[in-house]
Amino acid sequence: MSCENIEPEVLEKMENIVVFMCNECGQGSANTAGVARMAYNPAIRIVRVQCTGQIGPIQIMDALSNGADAVACVGCCLGACHFFNGNVLSMHRIKLLKKVFKELGYSDQFVNQYTSRAAEGETAVGDFEDIVIRLATAIREEGTIKDGC
Amino acid sequence: MDVKIFQFHGCNKCFNETILLNGESEYKVEFIEDPKNWKETKTDVSVITGYLLLEDREVLDKIKSNSGKIIGYGNCATTGGVFALANQRGYDISPLNKFIVDAQKINGCLGEVEELKSAINYEEPSKLKNLCLVCGRKTTCDYLDEVKRQIELDDDTTCFNDLGYLCSGFIAKECKERCIDYNAPCRGCKSSLERPGIRMLGMFGTLMGNIEVATEHSELGATDKLADQDDDVTDSLPDVLGNFFRFTLPTSGLPRGRIPSSGNILNDVFAGRLIEELPLISGLLGGDHSISLTLKIIETYEKANQIELSEPTKKYRQELLELENQLQEAIKSKDPEQYKKITDEIRKIGGNMNLSNVFFGGFRTQIDDNDNFEDYKTHVFDVVEGTYKNGSVEFKIDPIGIVKEIIIKEV
Ligand code: SF4
Ligand code: SF4
Ligand code: SF4
Numbered sequence: 001m002s003c004e005n006i007e008p009e010v011l012e013k014m015e016n017i018v019v020f021m022c023n024e025c026g027q028g029s030a031n032t033a034g035v036a037r038m039a040y041n042p043a044i045r046i047v048r049v050q051c052t053g054q055i056g057p058i059q060i061m062d063a064l065s066n067g068a069d070a071v072a073c074v075g076c077c078l079g080a081c082h083f084f085n086g087n088v089l090s091m092h093r094i095k096l097l098k099k100v101f102k103e104l105g106y107s108d109q110f111v112n113q114y115t116s117r118a119a120e121g122e123t124a125v126g127d128f129e130d131i132v133i134r135l136a137t138a139i140r141e142e143g144t145i146k147d148g149c
Numbered sequence: 150m151d152v153k154i155f156q157f158h159g160c161n162k163c164f165n166e167t168i169l170l171n172g173e174s175e176y177k178v179e180f181i182e183d184p185k186n187w188k189e190t191k192t193d194v195s196v197i198t199g200y201l202l203l204e205d206r207e208v209l210d211k212i213k214s215n216s217g218k219i220i221g222y223g224n225c226a227t228t229g230g231v232f233a234l235a236n237q238r239g240y241d242i243s244p245l246n247k248f249i250v251d252a253q254k255i256n257g258c259l260g261e262v263e264e265l266k267s268a269i270n271y272e273e274p275s276k277l278k279n280l281c282l283v284c285g286r287k288t289t290c291d292y293l294d295e296v297k298r299q300i301e302l303d304d305d306t307t308c309f310n311d312l313g314y315l316c317s318g319f320i321a322k323e324c325k326e327r328c329i330d331y332n333a334p335c336r337g338c339k340s341s342l343e344r345p346g347i348r349m350l351g352m353f354g355t356l357m358g359n360i361e362v363a364t365e366h367s368e369l370g371a372t373d374k375l376a377d378q379d380d381d382v383t384d385s386l387p388d389v390l391g392n393f394f395r396f397t398l399p400t401s402g403l404p405r406g407r408i409p410s411s412g413n414i415l416n417d418v419f420a421g422r423l424i425e426e427l428p429l430i431s432g433l434l435g436g437d438h439s440i441s442l443t444l445k446i447i448e449t450y451e452k453a454n455q456i457e458l459s460e461p462t463k464k465y466r467q468e469l470l471e472l473e474n475q476l477q478e479a480i481k482s483k484d485p486e487q488y489k490k491i492t493d494e495i496r497k498i499g500g501n502m503n504l505s506n507v508f509f510g511g512f513r514t515q516i517d518d519n520d521n522f523e524d525y526k527t528h529v530f531d532v533v534e535g536t537y538k539n540g541s542v543e544f545k546i547d548p549i550g551i552v553k554e555i556i557i558k559e560v
Contacts, residue, residue, distance in 0.1 A: 103421065104237055126368075126371065127367070130369045
């Protein structure tokens with residue numbers, strides 16, 4: 001599955017996808033992608049944070065209840081967090097939040113977490129694509145999260 | 150001062166607690182059990198107890214236009230409370246502030262009557278410490294290697310969270326009922342900040358940092374992502390909502406649940422909860438039947454799974470049941486002295502009015518200094534899948550101990 005196969009009416013429903021990217025590998029890879037002029041879905045809104053470890057359920061739910069269709073965090077590769085283990089801690093919290101969504105009867109694909117490599121723009125763009133694909137699955141199955149928030 | 154107490158839906162424990170105001174000469178208290186048919190009269194203070202539904206708006210508007218001040222008393226009124234777990238299944242139990250923006254809130258399950266009094270008297274709310282600061286257990290906040298669902302009682306100095314047993318004391322204020330003093334973790338009924346559930350979720354997620362979380366290789370761009378599968382993180386917390394959002398689901402900022410409802414509110418509150426949490430929930434919401442309800446649920450399971458009960462356990466449980474009968478009499482006659490005397494007795498055995506001390510197989514703390522605690526000490530019990538039935542209570546437990554269905558006839 002790639003982004004090209006997503007139906008236009010599904011893509012249309014993706015207006016704001018908030019991606020918290022850490023200042024190191026996350027933002028670095030997005031910069032590299034930008035320099036290489038790689039294209040990605042225009043709904044992606046990057047929010048630069050020092051480390052994905054700063055992002056927790058509060059920030060994610062704030063984004064979702066203020067109009068985001070999906071939220072993701074992009075941090076450094078596993079084992080390569082520039083602080084200590086912010087990316088891993090963030091993963092644990094997001095995993096629990098995903099479970100909360102399931103317990104409420106929602107898809108768990110509205111929140112996700114990724115890693116990327118600063119020197120490789122395609123890692124960031126690949127993550128964006130995966131976010132869009134996962135969100136498309138959720139929208140097809142049950143509509144946008146706005147129908148519930 | 151005219152004080153009117155209105156009981157809306159569900160549990161009536163907070164409503165009953167206001168009987169204690171009856172003994173004070175400065176208040177003229179009126180108890181209104183059927184707010185819908187209330188004949189409007191002006192009043193100085195109105196107190197709202199029980200959970201609220203959207204259809205209550207009209208009645209609440211009437212109360213508002215007749216009252217000098219409105220106070221929501223107990224979590225059911227202030228944040229939706231334990232009944233609002235049914236919002237997971239499409240209910241729309243709503244906090245009082247949704248209807249009356251400036252209503253004052255006394256959080257707690259049970260609400261504390263001392264705080265209610267000071268609110269009625271327009272006194273400044275007292276500054277309370279965080280619960281952890283007054284807890285006998287000490288925390289290190291080290292990462293956990295394992296999360297436990299039931300705790301062994303041999304360590305009473307280490308923080309429950311450090312032992313791998315989640316406790317919401319981090320987001321709670323010091324309280325009167327003090328579950329933590331009875332070897333029961335705090336579930337955060339008296340929260341110290343906004344959106345406590347979601348903060349606890351972030352906090353506990355962090356504490357779980359050492360526990361394996363499943364990741365997978367992403368073909369796109371070739372990095373890693375969170376895997377779409379259950380892992381040790383999700384498996385060790387089978388009921389996140391029921392444990393972190395027990396009292397605050399409607400005010401948590403989470404979307405309203407859309408799991409199909411069973412059509413019965415108690416079933417919807419209990420479904421999804423864990424077997425070991427059942428007494429902590431039935432003790433909360435059973436109103437003036439909470440003792441018999443809790444014991445019935447516990448004993449149904451014990452009997453079917455041959456959990457032996459010692460004589461002292463049976464004796465104390467019998468005493469609790471007798472106290473419940475007496476309490477119902479005191480409630481009928483609205484006698485504050487009797488009510489106080491009996492609830493004090495209940496607290497001596499049950500720990501608090503939520504019965505934190507009551508558990509499967511015995512009690513969690515020593516009741517009387519002259520007792521040998523070993524005679525009735527609870528222990529970790531096995532989760533056994535099955536359908537359990539005993540007269541008015543019937544419930545189904547799945548293999549990991551989640552309540553699938555519960556039918557409660559009398560409450
Ligand atoms: S469930 Fe708790 S908050 Fe609600 S009325 Fe009963 S004791 Fe009060
Ligand atoms: S989290 Fe619970 S057990 Fe730990 S210190 Fe706080 S109140 Fe005590
Ligand atoms: S210890 Fe019990 S009574 Fe006190 S805040 Fe926590 S849940 Fe509420």
